[in-house]
Amino acid sequence: AQRVTQPEKLLSVFKGAPVELKCNYSYSGSPELFWYVQYSRQRLQLLLRHISRESIKGFTADLNKGETSFHLKKPFAQEEDSAMYYCALRVKGNTGKLIFGQGTTLQVKP
Amino acid sequence: NAGVTQTPKFRVLKTGQSMTLLCAQDMNHEYMYWYRQDPGMGLRLIHYSVGEGTTAKGEVPDGYNVSRLKKQNFLLGLESAAPSQTSVYFCASSKAGTSGTYNEQFFGPGTRLTVL
Numbered sequence: 001a002q003r004v005t006q007p008e009k010l011l012s013v014f015k016g017a018p019v020e021l022k023c024n025y026s027y028s029g030s031p032e033l034f035w036y037v038q039y040s041r042q043r044l045q046l047l048l049r050h051i052s053r054e055s056i057k058g059f060t061a062d063l064n065k066g067e068t069s070f071h072l073k074k075p076f077a078q079e080e081d082s083a084m085y086y087c088a089l090r091v092k093g094n095t096g097k098l099i100f101g102q103g104t105t106l107q108v109k110p
Numbered sequence: 111n112a113g114v115t116q117t118p119k120f121r122v123l124k125t126g127q128s129m130t131l132l133c134a135q136d137m138n139h140e141y142m143y144w145y146r147q148d149p150g151m152g153l154r155l156i157h158y159s160v161g162e163g164t165t166a167k168g169e170v171p172d173g174y175n176v177s178r179l180k181k182q183n184f185l186l187g188l189e190s191a192a193p194s195q196t197s198v199y200f201c202a203s204s205k206a207g208t209s210g211t212y213n214e215q216f217f218g219p220g221t222r223l224t225v226l
Binding site: 032 | 141155158169206
């Protein structure tokens with residue numbers, strides 16, 4: 001079964017602290033994973049995708065196939081990082097469908 | 111470009127009433143999706159469409175119907191609303207892709223629906 005799990009509903013850190021948002025997946029084959037973000041009063045938008053191996057707004061995420069994880073990390077959190085973060089897994093086939101995790105709210109305190 | 115727009119933004123229904131949510135996109139995207147967002151459940155796919163005139167069921171299709179008569183529009187209907195359908199509904203669209211490529215989904219602002 002294809003599944004995405006984000007174990008933390010809420011992650012609260014202080015400004016300047018490191019952040020790690022956890023994501024685990026269940027998938028047979030080569031997964032394609034993404035992080036989407038929803039800032040307050042804004043639309044859900046793509047943050048990064050694992051195949052790009054890029055850093056966006058200081059965030060990085062590494063696919064660990066052995067641990068079936070795709071955790072999102074940032075060394076120094078900023079207040080503007082406060083948002084809802086969703087991990088997503090692309091479903092096989094040509095439909096573009098995604099399976100989303102439950103979401104984690106990141107709260108960065110001043 | 112407006113991107114993906116949703117109408118209405120808010121709606122309150124009584125149990126048993128019907129309504130239609132409209133999603134429109136001006137990016138000439140082939141694929142369109144309807145999700146619902148519930149606390150602790152994340153986003154769950156209701157129905158989707160890979161082209162004009164075609165629709166398919168997603169993860170949670172019961173109680174909903176959809177139509178894609180025009181490429182730019184994707185309608186979500188509730189024939190007989192139930193309190194369990196109280197949620198925030200998001201529409202998204204993307205370019206068509208192949209098995210080897212992924213095209214980003216672009217989301218609308220959401221519709222907050224309350225069923226009493």
